[in-house]
Amino acid sequence: MEVNYFNTYIDGVDFVFIESAMFRNLENDIYGGKREDILKRMVLFCKAAVEVPWFVPCGGTCYGDGNLVFIANDWHTSLLPVYLKAYYRDHGKMQYARSVLVIHNIAHQGRGPLDEFPKLDLPHHYVDLFKTHDPIGGEHMNIFAAGLKMADRVVTVSHGYASEVKTLEGGWGLHGIINNNEWKLNPIMNGIDPDDWNPELDLNLRSDGYVNYSVETLRTGKSKCKAALQKELGFPVREDVPLIGFIGRLDHQKGVDLIAEAIPWMLDQNVQLVMLGTGRPDLEEMLTRFESHHQGKIRGWVGFSVKTAHRITAGADVLLMPSRFEPCGLNQLYAMQYGTIPVVHAVGGLKDTVEPFDPFNNKGFGWTFNGAEANRLIEALGNCLLTYREYKESWEGIQMRGMMQDLSWDRAAEKYEQVLVAAKYQW
Numbered sequence: 492m493e494v495n496y497f498n499t500y501i502d503g504v505d506f507v508f509i510e511s512a513m514f515r516n517l518e519n520d521i522y523g524g525k526r527e528d529i530l531k532r533m534v535l536f537c538k539a540a541v542e543v544p545w546f547v548p549c550g551g552t553c554y555g556d557g558n559l560v561f562i563a564n565d566w567h568t569s570l571l572p573v574y575l576k577a578y579y580r581d582h583g584k585m586q587y588a589r590s591v592l593v594i595h596n597i598a599h600q601g602r603g604p605l606d607e608f609p610k611l612d613l614p615h616h617y618v619d620l621f622k623t624h625d626p627i628g629g630e631h632m633n634i635f636a637a638g639l640k641m642a643d644r645v646v647t648v649s650h651g652y653a654s655e656v657k658t659l660e661g662g663w664g665l666h667g668i669i670n671n672n673e674w675k676l677n678p679i680m681n682g683i684d685p686d687d688w689n690p691e692l693d694l695n696l697r698s699d700g701y702v703n704y705s706v707e708t709l710r711t712g713k714s715k716c717k718a719a720l721q722k723e724l725g726f727p728v729r730e731d732v733p734l735i736g737f738i739g740r741l742d743h744q745k746g747v748d749l750i751a752e753a754i755p756w757m758l759d760q761n762v763q764l765v766m767l768g769t770g771r772p773d774l775e776e777m778l779t780r781f782e783s784h785h786q787g788k789i790r791g792w793v794g795f796s797v798k799t800a801h802r803i804t805a806g807a808d809v810l811l812m813p814s815r816f817e818p819c820g821l822n823q824l825y826a827m828q829y830g831t832i833p834v835v836h837a838v839g840g841l842k843d844t845v846e847p848f849d850p851f852n853n854k855g856f857g858w859t860f861n862g863a864e865a866n867r868l869i870e871a872l873g874n875c876l877l878t879y880r881e882y883k884e885s886w887e888g889i890q891m892r893g894m895m896q897d898l899s900w901d902r903a904a905e906k907y908e909q910v911l912v913a914a915k916y917q918w
Contacts, residue, residue, distance in 0.1 A: 494539045496547045505549040509539045522567070526603055527610070533601070533634075534611060537563075537570040541578065544585075559588040560911045566601035569638025570611065573620065576641055577613050589914040592642035596818055597656050598663050598744075601634030608632055625664050639668050644914040645675045646907075648819035649840030653678035661816065677910045680843060681819040682900035688804075688825045690894075695801035699723065704805075706894050709830050710887070713805070720806025724790045726763045733762045733879050735872075736807035736831070738800050738822050739814075741770030741778070746813030746836060751777060752865035753872070758788060760876055765807070767792040767799055804829045809875060815863045817841050823857075827893030832879075832886075833857040834872050844898075848878070848889055856893045 497508040513532055514521075522529060541561070544554035563571045572590035579585035608618050620637040624630045639645060647653040655661030657670050669676065686692060690712070691705045700719030704712020714730060721728045735757070739745045750766070757764060766778055766789075778791025792799060804810070810826040812835040819840035823833040827844075835841040837859040848855035860871040878886050 492535055494535070496539075496543065498547050498549065500550075505547075507543055507547050507549070509536060511535060511539070527607070530601070530603065530607065530610060533567050534570060537568055537574055538612075540568070541571055541574045544588075556585055557587070558915065559585070560914055561588070561590045563590060563592045563638065563642070565593070565595050566599055566635040566638065569601065569634050569642075571638075572641035572643075573611075573613065573617065573637050577617060587915075589643040590641070591644045591646060591910060591914055592638050593646045593648070594652070594656060594818070595648055597635065597661075597665060598816075600636070600663065600665065602628070603632050605630060605632050623664065633665070636665055636668055639665065639672060642675065644677060644910050645669075645672065646910060647676065647678045648681045649843045650678040650680070651842040652818040652839040655816065655839060677906075677913075679903055679906045679910070680840060681821065681824075682903040683821060683824045683828070683898050685828075685899045688801075688828055690805055690829045693801055693805065695798045696805055701802060701805065704830075706830075706891055709890060709894070713830055713890075716802070716805040717808065718806075720765075720802055721763065723802070724763075724765055726787060726790070733760075733808045733876055734806065735762055735764045735809045735811060736803045737764075737766040737768070737811045738803055739768050739812070741768045741774035743771075744815055744817075745770075746815055746863055746868075747774050747777075749813045749863060749865045749868050750811060751781075753869050754781060754785075754789070756869050757872075758785060760873075762876070763788055763790075765790045765792065765803055767795065767803060769794050804831055807831050808879060809834055809872070811868075811872070812836065812841055813860075813863065813868050814838065814841065820844070824898045827856055827896060828898060830890035830894050832875060832889055832893070834868070834875050835859055836863055836868075837861050848885075850878075850882070850885055853885070853888055854892075856889060856896075 492511060495510040499506050513535055544559055561571055563569060569592060572592060575588060575590055608621060620640055621632045622630060623633040623636050647656060653676055657666055659666055662669055691703050693703060696703050702712050702715045717734055718728050737750060741747050775793045778793055781789045782791040804825050810822060810831050810833045812820060812823050812833060814836055817839040823835055823841055823845055826833050833845050834857060835845050845857045845859055846855045847859050858871040858875045860867040
């Protein structure tokens with residue numbers, strides 16, 4: 492296969508883009524299609540990426556057989572550490588090149604039948620790296636498994652998720668491999684872009700009654716954004732009614748069914764609820780049904796809009812994230828930056844980032860609950876709403892603490908640098 496490399500240099504960083512006929516006309520479905528077609532695309536992409544140092548003059552010259560660290564992400568690029576060894580290290584080249592594999596979601600693994608192994612274009616003795624067995628699927632080929640074994644270091648996107656992937660349930664069958672390679676494991680919490688997600692700078696809050704605000708103007712700014720959101724959603728504009736939001740995929744992982752079970756209780760609490768997302772058709776239909784039955788109290792926004800996501804984050808009082816598992820989660824980070832209080836299931840990155848509110852010591856950023864059950868969600872949300880209505884000073888303290896955190900990539904980048912250095916020099 493022939494590929495084209497395109498290179499540009501911005502702010503001291505070389506960006507390399509790979510073009511091939513196999514990558515064209517995918518539009519918004521770059522991971523879609525038949526399994527075999529997806530596999531071919533990922534094989535070609537990883538092969539082309541590992542060749543970049545030899546053919547693309549980054550910084551004005553090709554790196555060649557130099558000091559390199561490749562960063563691969565999830566199963567889609569897990570073949571890169573394998574190709575690095577099979578094509579180069581095994582032949583005395585790129586002996587000082589290293590690879591780091593980042594786990595964003597271990598539930599997706601690039602599984603397939605073993606008879607697809609020849610499509611990977613690897614020596615036959617490498618097949619054992621890919622062989623995995625589970626009680627349901629039996630023996631199969633697993634690309635993520637091979638990448639985890641071959642990578643020099645492995646990163647998870649939160650401390651909580653690092654613990655969960657080592658368990659039977661959280662590792663989705665790969666927990667044994669992860670435990671055997673635990674010395675490689677490094678948890679690093681994701682960051683957010685402080686320019687895109689900043690209530691002081693947000694361009695989505697400069698029209699239709701929305702306003703930019705800061706910690707200093709939190710009370711008035713947040714109130715105006717809430718009124719503008721209520722008006723946009725067709726809700727009665729009432730400051731005293733808590734406005735609860737959900738933004739995310741409509742699927743089992745995100746705990747949408749738990750919210751559905753809790754809706755009758757929520758309606759008795761005199762709240763407004765907006766849910767923005769797309770996903771499973773039955774859950775999309777459920778949103779539409781709830782909205783039609785409870786107009787003025789529930790808005791089910793099927794689809795996704797960046798502008799609407801920003802406006803919900805700014806205008807809502809509370810953000811729900813009852814995910815069954817969440818490697819990191821970003822919406823709770825966005826919410827805290829906007830003075831919106833998260834109520835989350837204490838898993839993965841949600842547990843790491845949302846410190847439970849402690850009224851006795853004036854600490855914490857929101858509410859958490861253990862166990863993916865509607866009654867536990869209701870209990871946490873009930874305490875949250877009680878604080879909203881009865882303890883305004885505590886509520887504003889939670890908002891301000893959340894907004895004053897450093898959740899940017901600057902914090903995470905320092906830790907990534909440490910992992911890259913360790914991959915290079917610590918064996």
